[in-house]
Amino acid sequence: MKDTSKKLEWQFRPRDRRSLFLGVLIFQAAVLVAGELLVDTWIRREFSLSQLGADRLFVFRISIAFCVFTLTGLILFLASKRYRDALEDANEELNKEVTRQVRAGLSKRNALIFGLAKLADYRDTDTGAHLERIGLYVRVIADALRPKYPEIDMKWIDRIVLASSLHDIGKVGIPDSILLKPGQLTPDERAIMEKHALIGADTLLAIRSKLGSDEFIDMGVEIALQHHERWDGNGYPFGLVGQDISLAARIVALADFYDAVTSKRVYKEAMGHEETSDLIYSLRGTHFDPDIIDAFMECQFEFNSIRSHNQEQDESVLKILHLENVARQFIDEQANLRNLAA
Numbered sequence: 365m366k367d368t369s370k371k372l373e374w375q376f377r378p379r380d381r382r383s384l385f386l387g388v389l390i391f392q393a394a395v396l397v398a399g400e401l402l403v404d405t406w407i408r409r410e411f412s413l414s415q416l417g418a419d420r421l422f423v424f425r426i427s428i429a430f431c432v433f434t435l436t437g438l439i440l441f442l443a444s445k446r447y448r449d450a451l452e453d454a455n456e457e458l459n460k461e462v463t464r465q466v467r468a469g470l471s472k473r474n475a476l477i478f479g480l481a482k483l484a485d486y487r488d489t490d491t492g493a494h495l496e497r498i499g500l501y502v503r504v505i506a507d508a509l510r511p512k513y514p515e516i517d518m519k520w521i522d523r524i525v526l527a528s529s530l531h532d533i534g535k536v537g538i539p540d541s542i543l544l545k546p547g548q549l550t551p552d553e554r555a556i557m558e559k560h561a562l563i564g565a566d567t568l569l570a571i572r573s574k575l576g577s578d579e580f581i582d583m584g585v586e587i588a589l590q591h592h593e594r595w596d597g598n599g600y601p602f603g604l605v606g607q608d609i610s611l612a613a614r615i616v617a618l619a620d621f622y623d624a625v626t627s628k629r630v631y632k633e634a635m636g637h638e639e640t641s642d643l644i645y646s647l648r649g650t651h652f653d654p655d656i657i658d659a660f661m662e663c664q665f666e667f668n669s670i671r672s673h674n675q676e677q678d679e680s681v682l683k684i685l686h687l688e689n690v691a692r693q694f695i696d697e698q699a700n701l702r703n704l705a706a
């Protein structure tokens with residue numbers, strides 16, 4: 365996507381500047397000639413040459429010329445300044461409008477992407493709320509890592525929060541019999557399950573090939589492809605080691621793991637925060653990046669409160685009620701709009 369942050373500006377082009385300068389000169393010369401003719405006629409009518417003297421007449425004419433140049437120059441300077449101010453105001457408005465349009469376009473794109481990711485997530489979680497929690501965990505970890513990683517700024521954090529929702533988008537390509545199997549997967553089934561990383565990356569690369577290079581999509585590809593890689597090289601699909609795994613994927617790997625372990629699934633019960641923290645700490649330097657585990661240990665309170673705050677929504681009865689409320693609200697809004705239009 366093109367860099368839209370570059371400021372748009374209307375300026376005088378060199379050719380316009382030359383034309384303007386020439387125009388000013390011609391205008392001043394015309395005013396001077398006309399002024400001289402008028403003054404000359406007036407002088408000849410009022411005074412005789414002997415009365416005024418040739419030197420004084422010359423000085424008088426030079427003074428008139430100087431006044432004409434100064435006055436017309438001043439008028440043109442003020443006029444061009446006013447024109448420039450008007451241009452600057454128009455530029456500012458234009459920039460604001462472009463920024464508004466770009467933001468509106470990005471919000472729509474982000475909402476659609478999150479919706480698609482959520483659709484994929486519904487297949488193996490009860491609620492699809494997994495992605496919302498992952499986004500919250502990722503924000504906390506990324507924020508804690510900021511002092512050590514200069515590339516992490518607010519834009520980067522916003523990007524990873526949304527891109528994290530794409531981590532399991534490839535699960536749409538995995539059969540239900542494997543994705544929803546309550547027991548252990550066989551080696552063959554596991555091999556198929558592991559394909560979701562490649563399927564997700566391939567899906568996003570297809571979008572990238574249409575859209576062109578884009579920081580958000582690129583990060584989404586890295587996360588989808590590498591979120592099951594391990595720091596010690598024992599992950600999949602490529603067995604990448606350490607910092608060869610992108611920082612974004614390393615962060616999402618931890619958030620995904622924490623959320624999977626602390627959530628109830630059809631095939632397992634949820635584990636508590638303390639127990640999960642101990643488990644994660646035991647995987648420092650093997651499964652997970654030590655820096656990220658250190659950041660996680662600093663953010664225990666935030667992780668636990670996100671987990672407990674969002675746990676209620678995992679109760680399927682409450683979730684169905686919530687879905688019903690959302691659907692009912694939408695139907696009411698549509699009915700109101702139709703009534704207003706009628």
Ligand SMILES: [Fe+2]
Pocket residue numbers: 531532560591592
């Ligand atoms: Fe995954």
Ligand SMILES: [Fe+2]
Pocket residue numbers: 494531532620
């Ligand atoms: Fe996940």
